[in-house]
């Protein structure tokens with residue numbers, strides 16, 4: 001057992017993985033978490049028998065780092081069907097995944113979204129990505145996702161009808177200004193695994209990480225206010241000594257020298273409704289390319305994971321990237337109107353609002369997206385280390401990876417030995 005005291009600030013995925021790795025190295029870390037529960041941005045509420053994730057999120061099973069820390073079988077993962085349903089005012093079309101659902105190639109080739117050559121390009125691109133490692137993707141020259149797609153020669157129709165709503169829902173911005181590296185990384189992950197939800201909600205992911213901790217103390221409802229010399233100071237004035245501190249959250253407020261460095265984030269408004277009729281009869285994500293509409297994407301959660309709603313009800317999750325200045329009540333009315341326009345079968349449905357989540361700091365905007373980094377780059381000064389998705393890229397994978405790297409940096413400094421990753 002190591003005697004040094006290590007404090008981890010934040011019980012999000014990065015902080016939890018850092019603690020797992022510190023325990024493996026023999027430390028008994030202390031996690032200090034401001035909230036009343038663990039999980040950070042990955043949490044699930046229970047409301048009237050429905051499971052509501054804090055923002056629509058999915059676990060991509062191909063994430064290399066997630067596969068290291070999560071037991072997918074125990075999480076009882078429930079899978080989305082590959083592809084998506086594109087809904088316009090006049091029509092709805094299905095985009096399939098040609099590599100995993102060969103029987104759907106014909107349907108896809110002749111579906112109305114995009115041209116025949118677009119579909120061949122998707123097919124070739126998916127295959128090329130199979131032969132490219134995630135590390136190679138993040139070494140490529142960076143452009144915006146939109147510039148990348150245009151350079152690849154995709155038609156405007158394909159970009160507007162599929163890529164913009166699909167990746168807009170992932171990047172939480174409609175213009176596809178996010179990095180081409182992120183576009184290729186996410187597209188590769190979708191091509192090589194599945195998008196899934198744990199049967200008990202996304203909150204089961206941090207719960208599973210926490211269950212791997214045995215000697216770590218987790219202090220909830222304790223906000224770190226300041227970092228001192230070999231210590232942290234809590235909001236209530238209490239000072240806790242530490243040999244090393246890992247800040248597993250945006251460090252701007254805690255480290256004055258970093259002020260302004262991580263201030264740009266994408267926000268999203270996620271609304272949940274219960275309905276007695278389902279707009280989609282499959283485990284598919286619905287995309288809304290119409291720029292005049294508020295809805296970016298939606299999905300019937302219990303078509304993928306049945307636990308998300310009580311029997312006989314449907315749980316609709318709707319994501320709005322840009323509220324166009326409207327307040328929550330106005331957005332609620334508008335998205336129901338849009339949904340009924342897009343899916344005429346819903347005309348008589350009773351759709352009741354359950355809860356909305358406005359997440360202002362949902363995904364970090366990063367200048368130079370990275371897959372990984374040297375553990376030593378986590379260190380910002382003697383005894384002080386950083387972890388969190390904002391260091392690499394906004395994803396569950398990056399959050400976990402950053403936690404592991406920070407823990408390894410601490411270990412290497414304290415023990416002066418290399419660490420096997």
Ligand SMILES: Cc1cc2nc3c(=O)[nH]c(=O)nc-3n(C[C@H](O)[C@H](O)[C@H](O)COP(=O)(O)OP(=O)(O)OC[C@H]3O[C@@H](n4cnc5c(N)ncnc54)[C@H](O)[C@@H]3O)c2cc1C
Pocket residue numbers: 009010011012013014015032033034035038039040041042054055056057058059060222223224225248249250268359361362363387388389390393394395396397399
């Ligand atoms: C709406 C939405 C959709 C997303 N969709 C996906 C997706 O589909 N797939 C995907 O891979 N990723 C997705 N993500 C991203 C993913 O959720 C994050 O990358 C990841 O959860 C970040 O984890 P983290 O540990 O780095 O940070 P956080 O989860 O932000 O954890 C930081 C923790 O630190 C705590 N904290 C902060 N300040 C203090 C303090 N002073 N003292 C003590 N504690 C403090 C916070 O309370 C929090 O618990 C999405 C995120 C959102 C919000």
